[in-house]
Amino acid sequence: xxxxxxxxxxxxxxxxxxxxxxxxxxxxxxxxxxxxxxxxxxxxxxxxxxxxxxxxxxxxxxxxxxxxxxxxxxxxxxxxxxxxxxxxxxxxxxxxxxxxxxxxxxxxxxxxxxxxxxxxxxxxxxxxxxxxxxxxxxxxxxxxxxxxxxxxxxxxxxxxxxxxxxxxxxxxxxxxxxxxxxxxxxxxxxxxxxxxxxxxxxxxxxxxxxxxxxxxxxxxxxxxxxxxxxxxxxxxxxxxxxxxxxxxxxxxxxxxxxxxxxxxxxxxxxxxxxxxxxxxxxxx
Numbered sequence: 001x002x003x004x005x006x007x008x009x010x011x012x013x014x015x016x017x018x019x020x021x022x023x024x025x026x027x028x029x030x031x032x033x034x035x036x037x038x039x040x041x042x043x044x045x046x047x048x049x050x051x052x053x054x055x056x057x058x059x060x061x062x063x064x065x066x067x068x069x070x071x072x073x074x075x076x077x078x079x080x081x082x083x084x085x086x087x088x089x090x091x092x093x094x095x096x097x098x099x100x101x102x103x104x105x106x107x108x109x110x111x112x113x114x115x116x117x118x119x120x121x122x123x124x125x126x127x128x129x130x131x132x133x134x135x136x137x138x139x140x141x142x143x144x145x146x147x148x149x150x151x152x153x154x155x156x157x158x159x160x161x162x163x164x165x166x167x168x169x170x171x172x173x174x175x176x177x178x179x180x181x182x183x184x185x186x187x188x189x190x191x192x193x194x195x196x197x198x199x200x201x202x203x204x205x206x207x208x209x210x211x212x213x214x215x216x217x218x219x220x221x222x223x224x225x226x227x228x229x230x231x232x233x234x235x236x237x238x239x240x241x242x243x244x245x246x247x248x249x250x251x252x253x254x255x256x257x258x259x260x261x262x263x264x265x266x267x268x269x270x271x272x273x274x275x276x277x278x279x280x281x282x283x284x
Contacts, residue, residue, distance in 0.1 A: 081119075
């Protein structure tokens with residue numbers, strides 16, 4: 001579980017470095033823009049994005065929706081994708097569903113969300129939906145949306161909210177101006193706060209989404225009986241290459257644990273400390 005915040009222009013000139021150091025912030029979801037009557041870009045997005053990147057703080061983004069039919073849904077999706085060009089996101093990009101959109105029927109709202117997310121997803125992004133727990137339960141056909149990441153707002157409870165209509169909670173927004181778990185303020189400013197239950201960063205990079213190139217690395221989950229020697233032998237054809245796995249995962253010892261996720265670097269051959277040529281260990 002990771003702790004993060006979501007930030008927009010309303011937090012002003014936010015000090016992310018201080019928040020990371022003093023409050024152990026591990027990710028940020030930035031407002032990138034919205035579709036309130038006319039599409040717009042959040043005035044602080046570029047500044048917030050650059051400040052996060054400068055301190056290696058993983059980011060996602062959200063777009064405040066206002067689409068009421070297929071035409072406006074596609075228009076918002078296209079504008080949103082334009083804003084995300086040349087930006088890399090380690091967390092999903094979320095469509096924020098609230099406001100006037102909730103005046104639509106359950107069928108209409110579900111379809112509008114699908115129009116937006118299917119378009120953005122087709123452009124190579126890991127997409128998701130942000131709305132309240134009650135809206136996921138009653139305002140949409142969530143069984144049709146369960147394939148998308150769910151960022152669930154629920155400030156009245158002290159445990160991860162359970163969804164019963166098909167989806168599951170990957171990120172829980174547990175507080176903002178009301179907060180039953182932590183202080184409402186970070187850096188002296190009221191900020192929405194979240195817990196994330198999924199390793200998005202590794203998966204997004206591995207799959208080459210959100211403007212990342214597809215990773216040449218694999219992720220391996222340790223099972224009972226595994227050793228680094230055995231894993232190296234499986235992937236490289238030689239157990240003696242286990243130090244490559246240790247280096248890629250910043251391991252100080254060869255002890256590994258069931259359920260631990262290990263990065264398996266691409267098969268390369270290094271000769272006398274310098275790169276000779278790339279080839280498959282199994283053929284060496």
